[in-house]
Amino acid sequence: TGDATIFPTESIVQNFASKSIIFVAINYRLGPLGFLTASHRDLHGNYGLDDQIEAIRWIRANARNFDGNLNNIVVGGIGAGAACASILAVSPKTRDFCFCCLFMWFAFY
Helix, strand or coil: CCCCCCCCCHHHHHHHHHCCCCCCCCCCCCHHHHHCCCCCCCCCCCHHHHHHHHHHHHHHHHHHHHCCCCCCCEEEEECHHHHHHHHHHHCHHHCCCCCEEEEECCCCC
């Protein structure tokens, strides 16, 4: 959905916190604002993915501030979020990042 508030994360966060796992949910642009592309060179599209890449950069830059481990970051998603996570896993824009991926309810038709 691109909206971190859609899924009930409270129980996930409580479960993770009991295991000293930090949970970060992000929002990203969707639809034409997130993925518009055209033949115009200034409209490269995939702005939603760019938002996610910036979120990973922020997490990496700030992980130590909330006792996080830079060497143990997992990027995951459900549905379209899982598709985005799989794209991020192979993107040249994330080549210098170290993270694992978790895909849930994900299929291409």
